[in-house]
Amino acid sequence: MEIPELDKHSKNNKVQGKTSELLVPSCISMKSDASMVTPLKFKDEDSSLLHSKLQEKRSKSPAPSCISMKCDASMVPILTFKDGDYLLPHRLGSESAATNTFLKKLKTNLIKKFQHLNGLIINQGNQTLLNEIYTELYITEGHSGEVDKEHEVRKIESASRRTTEDTPIKSNDIFKPVSEQDEPIRTILTKGIAGVGKTVSVQKFVLDWAAGKANQEIHLIFPLPFRELNLLTDRNLSLMELLHVFFRETNKTEMSSLEKVLFIFDGLDECRFPLDFQNTVRVCDVSESASVPELLINLIKGNLLPSALIWITSIPAAADQIPSECVHRVTEVRGFNNPQKEEYFRKRISDQILANNIITHLKALRSLYIMCHIPVFCWISATVLERMLGEAESGEIPKTLTQMYTHFLIIQTNIIREKFPKKQESDKEMLLKLGNLAFQQLKKGNLIFYEEDLRETLM
Template sequence: MKNKYESIFEGIKTQDNKTLLNSIYTQLYIIEGESEGADEEHEVLQMMKTSRKHLQDTPINCVDIFKPLQGAEGEVTAEGLKHKETKKGRKESNGPKVPNLRAVLTKGIAGIGKTVSVQKFILDWAEGKANQDVDFMFVLPFRELNLIKDDQYSLHELLCDFHPELKDLDPEIYDQLKAVFIFDGLDESRIPLDFEQCEKISDITMTSSVGVLMTNLIKGELLPSDLLWITSRPAAANQILPRYINRVTEIQGFNDPQKEEYFRKKISDQDQAKRIISHIKAVRSLHVMCHIPVFCWISATVLQKMIKQHNTKIPKTLTEMYSHFLITQTNTKNEKNEEKDERDPKNLLESNRTILLELAELAFKQLMKGNVMFYEEDLRESGIDVTEASVYSGIFTEIFREEHVLYQRKVYCFVHTELSGVPGCCYVFHCYESKNMEILHWFKPQHSEWSERFHWMSC
């Protein structure tokens, strides 16, 4: 687990982008509870309006996600605390011990740091720095569970598929040891969770569908004394009934000092880092958006490149920043193919028009369906050959990527959900210019909920 989680990849997974997590990790601002935003607004707009309300809240370190907050007299203050450690064969520690919360749901918008928080939680455990009362940590990402959602498994068989080292383990040992199950990316799930009419499974050797196993784990029918951590974007979090969750937390991203800390760690040239920080602080929209770690990464990528090229037209709006990121990555594609390094954005985009529009159409159609992960059947539905998808991921490496996951099957996605909105908006604009009414009819008043998805890009 240490070898797997000690490195972080900002963008595509290549050796050039590999960085030790502990060298760049910047503490995120995590609160107990959640923001109250209007459901019809884009989640980024909600965060802009509500994040300031929580500045006086007690922040939670990600490694303490299962530990209840303590009141002034030391009493446990978290609601819904019912879990007590009752497993057989576990040594009792000396002195009073506050029991952990069993199930924690952590919300956060795209790119805010949910997966990185999970990675830091696991790494600190693997290095012996935190949560040493835990024997196992099982990571089950929804993007991989989607690939086997129609298959039949026992929980032990499912865990062995994700962690082959467990194959010789006696299943009875699960009742004697303490485990944390981490379900990352509920918003990426295509697995039905039926809490009202689900078949009851209480034995880890009983076979059922992945959805039934997941539901029983969350309900506490399976391994009731183990801990569960579920991460999700806010819009998808209501798939879990509140009565099965002991704590809800929300990742607020970076506060102002943490934004500066990120750039100083990310950029080795401190004079350059200072210049970039000054520019970000001078432009309110950029400074506000930098509470999202992935936007900090995009900004660092773009601004470092432009400073190196002595470009004086540094982005001052979100649209300019995203556009320059797209242009930067298109030029990177040209460099890989030993094509001309085209400095004129108009000529550059025109020469790559066909492939950019295909990528934009895929982004738009999948956004309309609410999909953030794509599988081969999704690509075929959009008229894209799997071979073409491999080409996209090979040349637009910081925008679109192909991953080999369970059984080496392929999963496709934009590097971050925020980046799928950029080509998605480009496709809508293209349809407007070419009078493609089949697409534009979604933006009539009766379909206003869809247009809201793209409204934030113009803010």
């Protein structure tokens, strides 16, 4: 393959790098002679690193050359630009058509994936749009280095009382420093009890970015939930191969004009593989194969793509798996304060008279109203009370947590019965099997389960 010449300065500079069959290198854009170091030219055997687009005849405007980023011992000195960024590329004056097509496809796919509230069954065949009912969560600065083992239910009431003590942070602003004097934020750890809204907060952040509403200074976002990463623990992959598993569009695209990338690792408490930050092999090359835990650890530590942004979410009890020195900011999702509770019900229930009746009922019952501090309980309460107060269901209106959960379970069972009318086993048999499955997994410390876990329980 003929390597196109970059300019007259590049003839005597070479980068030697081990290449692999599937390698998408980081790229560096060339600004001007005054603001760049001497460009680099590849040896003939390194030509596989170039995108096929670079084989075409160059125009007068400079196009980026690509280099494989190796560890310190095997690479030339890191190139540092005047704004301090390195390794990841700088934006060109105009993005290539390929890049535009890639970004459009990625954002379209992310919108399709995140526009609905995932996993929430409200009515058969219906899905709820996130933007229609999303209510801003109460998020504050948190503290690193704490290991919180207190039972989550006991923290709910005390947390609900503290929602007026600290300055709230909007979910779209979590990467923005408090003041101009603060250092840029690279890695964020967001903590919060189960059901408090961490995943929905991530969902809204990605959706607003993909729709062009916020955080447009970020050029790429890759959401990688731990519950999906768990399925790849038996494979060795390069970072680019890992991204291709989740985002097929990354395979054939040139990303040379994209400089700031955000990786979101949601649900650290659901992680089923160990994260050994002390004894993990160093990985610095996006083409180097390693295990999924090794790739994640090197991303978080900054060995791999040090300019990338990292966002990790977790319940407090699992957050100590990430060393405090690797975290630049800790935030805490505290759920809904009292005004946000009411806002949620008015958005969730289209009939405003019914919404007011639901709010009045919950306010009259202290334990239920306190529990509505947790957004997922607001959803459960809305699902139950919308049917019962709206006279779609008969029976006593729930006044206790047990009654609320029991009615919710009945509603969900009825939906499943309507959806699968020919299922053989009874509701009682199904619930007992699911209860046994949940119990066995909790004994193992697992908060989620997969198909193979179900098979194991039923054997």
